[in-house]
Amino acid sequence: MFNKPKKNFLNFKIQKLLFLVPILVSIPIATYISDTKAGMEFQWDQNSGHRRLKWFQKDNQRRFRNTIYFFLRPNDRENALLKINIAIPKKFKTTLKEEKISLCKVKIGGFESRTRCIENIPADIEINEDKTSLDIYPYSPIPSNKDSYAIVLKVFNPNKTGLYQFHSFAQPTGKTVSSYLGSWTIMID
Numbered sequence: 536m537f538n539k540p541k542k543n544f545l546n547f548k549i550q551k552l553l554f555l556v557p558i559l560v561s562i563p564i565a566t567y568i569s570d571t572k573a574g575m576e577f578q579w580d581q582n583s584g585h586r587r588l589k590w591f592q593k594d595n596q597r598r599f600r601n602t603i604y605f606f607l608r609p610n611d612r613e614n615a616l617l618k619i620n621i622a623i624p625k626k627f628k629t630t631l632k633e634e635k636i637s638l639c640k641v642k643i644g645g646f647e648s649r650t651r652c653i654e655n656i657p658a659d660i661e662i663n664e665d666k667t668s669l670d671i672y673p674y675s676p677i678p679s680n681k682d683s684y685a686i687v688l689k690v691f692n693p694n695k696t697g698l699y700q701f702h703s704f705a706q707p708t709g710k711t712v713s714s715y716l717g718s719w720t721i722m723i724d
Contacts (some may be wrong), residue, residue, distance in 0.1 A: 550627040588608075588611060590604060595697070597723050603690070604686075606643060608684075609682070614679050616673070616676060617672070617673075619673075619705050621669040629675070631688070635651075636660050637660075638658045639685055656674075657673070674683070692723050693723060695723070702718045
């Protein structure tokens with residue numbers, strides 16, 4: 536009769552030990568890991584009609600030379616596009632030059648291949664005075680076919696780290712007003 540409570544008490548101590556030891560061992564290991572990547576993308580105001588567009592950047596370190604590809608995939612374009620406007624965040628402090636910005640037909644890379652431009656699309660590029668808007672006027676409309684296109688920025692990353700959200704608007708053929716295409720959220724470490 537006296538042995539039964541001792542067994543329960545020992546079982547409780549063993550269960551407590553088995554539960555706490557992995558937690559106590561993992562805390563010092565977690566403090567040594569400094570360069571962990573989150574593995575998720577944060578986008579402001581996800582429920583208000585913002586559409587997430589795909590992008591790729593070659594380097595995300597601050598003040599490094601970077602090539603950023605803003606993709607316009609087939610499902611992002613319903614009609615042929617006459618004009619593309621990109622709203623550049625005010626906090627994205629970098630030097631933008633028209634000769635370092637291009638529009639091209641792109642092959643989106645993956646596990647076995649790299650992202651690269653296949654064919655340059657001739658276009659007029661205008662940057663407004665306060666560097667917060669970029670207008671691209673292709674010489675011929677960007678068709679709504681199965682090809683993917685990209686706006687390529689060759690810039691130096693800004694000094695400040697953080698998330699930068701670029702919004703895109705496009706004017707389809709047959710319409711006089713631009714409509715919202717989506718947003719790209721890039722990260723600078």
